[in-house]
Amino acid sequence: MDHVQTTDHQPPAGETRRSFYVAAIYGIWGLITAALAAPALIYLLVPPRLRRQSEWVDAGDLSQVPAGTPVEVTFRRNRVDGWKVSSEKGTAWVLKSASNQVVAYGPECTHLGCAYHWDNGKNEFVCPCHNSIFAIDGRVIGGPAPRPLDRFATRIEGNKLLLGPLQASPEKSA
């Protein structure tokens, strides 16, 4: 086959022009694609500006919370949702110790986000979806949950309990 090609060789001028055309076509289309794709990716992937830092919300009177047992506390908070700011109901499981130390667990199971509850008889948090079980300090003691319960940042002003952003538990997973 090789010798056929060499004898059939095109005049070099025509060939260079042809390869110039082909190179220009690929180059320009590459450029256009990049010029459209780059802003599109930035537009889709960069998080929105002007996003308000999650503020502290008032979760109620701490003196009403009994010490030693987790209590579900409901509160209202503003959520920035795209072009809307909506007021929605939130809940937390609040545990107050005798020395007035407070832990507030996020209401979602760390496995797949179901709402768990406190089982008073067994003294543990039980998730109804896949039977994850958490101890009173948030540790996983059974089921598929991969990490301890998440916690809200907390602040106490007088008798008021303020909740901040939700964070992963500082404790190592069980």
Next chain:
Amino acid sequence: MNQINGIIEWLDHRTGIQTAARRFLYEDIPDSSGWHQVLGSVAMFSFLVQVFTGILLAFNYAPTPGDAYNSLRYILTELTGGRLIRGLHHWGASMMIVVVVLHMVQVFVYGAYKKPREATWMVGIVLLLLTLAYGLTGYLLPWDNRAYFGTVVSTQIAATAPVLGPYLTQLLGSQNGIGVVTFARFFGLHVLLLPPLTMLLIGVHVYLVRKHGVAPAPGDETLPKKKFYPQQVFKDTIAIFIAFIILFTMAVAIRVPLEQLADPTDTAYIPRPEWYFLFLFQFLKFFNGPLEVVGSMVLPGLAVLLLLLVPFIDRTQMVKVTRRGFAFGFVALAAIGWGSLTAAAVITTPAEAREVAVDYSAPTDWMQLSPEEMAGVAYFRRENCLSCHAVNGSGSQIGPDLTRTTIHRNAAWMIQHFKSPQGIRPGSSMPAIQLSDAQLNSLAAFLLKLNPDNATALQNAPEFAVQGALVYQANGCSDCHKVNGVGMEIGPALNGVSKRRSRSWVEEHFANPEKLSPGTSMPPFKFAKTDQENLTTYLFSLPDK
């Protein structure tokens, strides 16, 4: 390399995709083909850009009157690249119309619509109408004043159609005015009906072009054919690239404003259609009363019919383009007619409608400032405070950041400090500010309002508002009027004056209050022209409250 070839070959055996692409690219085209035939490809490219940017916009857009405006504002102000994507879509629409019309003009001038290409031409005309329909329906979607009133007019025109009027009104959901139903219809048309229809017709159009081949010039039929690829593809690509550069530059450089949220009670607003519909708008002015329908429906309808029938009206043999004087004359005449109607529409638009409207896609916190604080912005700029001080972390580091100094934050301290910086802070390198007490008050009032959250927004206060507030303060307007809750109540509060009065009324009222409001206690004011413009624009940009 061999492996890739293997995969391509496997795919081609199963799908025939490579063979199809080859057949498409290695199509025979006449020897005379060249630069004049690139416009069809550019039109197709413009359409693809619209599809791409349209989908991206739809990802962050809520198609209801309540949310449309807010979501677009979110795209423009909070999303990185949002303004560019919207700019591409906005200017891309204009570009697509220009390119489609130029494509039609080229085909017309060359007589490429002649037998057997009549159907190709007619499908092309329908595609032109579809392109205009995108413009008409897309115009409503930002739901600002401009969108709202533009659509009010176009649906009312549709309602005047003989026989069909009531049905069109019903179809557009506009029997009870423009609202949620019309909005849903326009959005549905714009994104669900028109795009697939366009794709189908582009498919038919391209199929017909391929079926009959690219129209040859007379005498060209006997010459050996060329291949479409790569030479003609190269020319098409260059043309597309030029169009793309123009579009991209426009999207970056020319800011598309988002006006005030649609307000049906705004009697001061002067609606004007997009530039490509201005000629129709002007044309309509020639027809009054019962004749109106002639201008809005009958004649435009006849013009479209005439365009569709062009191949059957001109059935002569194909001749060289240089000998088609009549066609050139016709195009020139149409261009002159279009150009003069558009020019007349622009010239007769009152100055206030042409003035730069307030761009609500920029942060508008400045609107909440009192005139005194607003005037403080002017002194802040005039005294070049930023040459030594930073605001919210950006700027010079010589003096303290003005959004972060909270220790001495009271007006009395600041004014003392302005007058004699070293008297209050020995060793300070700040120069004394040479302003009157009232002016220093103003500056201090503004600085007290400054915080890290609003700093950028306040620095972005438009110049007309800042200058207008200076005029407002200098003339003691607040001795009688209230703005944003500050001032006396001897005269009416000025928030919402744009809803109550026209600009010309307000400006005449400055000069001669007694004439327009007999018995008023307001003294006449004689302002310099720019002062008056700034003051009026500022007052008209105030929130309604």
